[in-house]
Amino acid sequence: MERIQLPDDVHPKIIQALLDMETDIKIEDVLDNEMILNMGPQHPATHGVLRLVLRLDGETVMACVPELGYLHRGYEKMAENMSYYEFIPHTDRLDYIAPMSNNVAWVLAVEKLAGIEAPPRAQYIRMMIAELARMASHLVAIGSLAMDVGALTIFLWTLREREKILDVWDILCGARFTNSYTRIGGVANDAQPEALAKVKWFIDQYEENIEEVEKLINTNRIFVDRMDGVGVISKEDAIQIGFTGPNLRASGAAFDLRRATPYLFYNEIDFEVPTYTQGDCLARYFLRVDETRESAKIIRQVLDKMPRGETILNSPKKVLPHKSEIYSSMEELIHDFMIVNFGINPPVGESYHAIENPKGELGFYFVSKGEGHPWKCKIRSPSMVNIQAIPLLVKGQMISDVVAIVGSIDPIMGEADK
């Protein structure tokens, strides 16, 4: 039986939520023609499939209800059905602009649950790739924010820089993008000298390229006017609504998980945590540019300090042995079989570990019943909580400001929808 229905009309519950929202905007010359506008899931400026249903009076936004779920792929349910090792490629696709960062977060959380620790060289390599991922993510954020506001050249320039980072990852592990490079107990293979040399070359030439970008738009009247004073959020509101990452630091709270709960070897590296107090879109943009500079500084120190040694832990019950040993020795073959088929079997209990993702705080909460796959896995994604603040930020602004605000918060829907 066929039924003709308009399947993606706005659901009545959303209309109800939109009309119920408190709005204390006072407009002098009320046009008396409110309308409901759908900035639908397919839109060039919404950074993925985010749907914003706006209630407008003329061009001023009175209220906004974001709707997520267009990219909900069922990660948490799948994680309950596969072992900890099998889920590593899935973590790449969470925040797909900085995939290495998610890999590092997952293996750190599993290692905390299992009670093992990777050797020092692996930890330094993980720090290096996490900071490269941060630079890649912020470059795309800056580029697409500038493109949304109108400066198209910046997008091509920052993508050109990002291509160099992708070349580094290509040499390091074979895949440009969505590379599942980290393993439980270390990293998949050692960093080749060509890769390290290329990283050094990239860092050395990065400073002048980012300065070119800054010279073009930092004092541009149109760019500054479109972003200055737009989407302001105060420090208390930011902490209350759950902002983390660059969005929080642009509102004045100097909170960085690398300093607050240090992981890997961040307490031995000297870096600053840039903070701005204005809390508007321009501050978030400046903060991201500054953070890329700090990341370059961190990578330089990591390259100097990287120790020699092995890159994967030698713990047979929990870490996959090397392929060459599997083919030649009986013990390693048995361990490989057990780990691949039954999993690493961490002890019964639960644990939560979070790292500083380029978007905010990415955390994994595991409940383990002693089996090879988790009983429950929760992904605390920063983008979902960041999008929660959009209704607060767009009240009273114009429609074109909505585009700038969404761009400056920088959500990634793969993470927000899980």
Place this chain on the structure above:
Amino acid sequence: MNFKEIIPQKLKEKFPELDIEVSDFRNDLTLKFDKKFIRDVSFFLKEDEELQFNFCEDVTAIDWAVRKNRFTVVYHIFSMKHNFRLRLKCDVDESDLTIDTVSSVWKTANWLERETYDMYGVKFNNHPDLRRMYMPEEFEYHPLRKDFPLMGIPGSLSLPRK
């Protein structure tokens, strides 16, 4: 500051009839108590001068797939002043699948509770806007429950005609 002793002590002073189970695994402090205290305990933990747990990181639920106390609602909260993380757990039974909301204490919990409702079916009392988060509104099931199959139930979601 040794939070592992201070927090249960302070909670005992403020709420004498509260019965807390304290556990500490992998350096994470966990407190488990009855669900009717959750709003008062959260308010106290946030407003207390010494503790100041002003940041709510995560709200989720666990489905144990047993007959009694099938679900457990889990809260992760963080104190930016002391850089300390705390976990609160409350059991919810299937016969009375409701719990008080903490979105009046921390606004972050608004969408996180909506997600828990969507995935597990736990209803939150006095929540300002309890709708589904990820699945379409017409969907009748709760996906993350242990009795929902991984490939879904055929016919529960619609596709357009080719």
Place this chain on the structure above:
Amino acid sequence: MGLEAKLKQEGFFATKLDAIIAWSRKNSVWPMPMGISCCAIEMMAVGDPKYDIARFGSEVMRFTPRQCDLMIVAGTVTYKMSHVVKKIYDQMPDPKWVIAMGACTSSGGMYRSYSVVQGIDQFLPVDIYLAGCPPRPDNLLNALIQIQEKIGRTKASDFQNKPLPELNVIQNN
């Protein structure tokens, strides 16, 4: 086009006209990027200076379906999103082609779960299936060249007198 309708037979003039029309269609394929998730980033990379797509004739990636002829579905399509994709496909004018980019659109990819459509050919006619997770930008350019060859073999009479699609009809599965 009245001229083609008059020249229905396969004569020298008709085939030459077909060849000219096919040549002009294939060298100016404007893609409509249906960028949903990770493959969209590789699609953006195809547009950047290293793997320039503009040199193949796809000068602009218009985000409005009314001006495009190729829809590149890049990213995992869920049941909730499938209605939106179909609606946009219906809005594109004929002739139109579809590239299913990546493993997720070809067959559901690595997501065997309750909310992912296991292959977009369940509700869209697909011309090229592109393998990879995500496929490298060179791979996408290869697919574009194959679509251009496919367009080069079409005749102008293929696209006349097509029935109008029925809009917004739900499958019962």
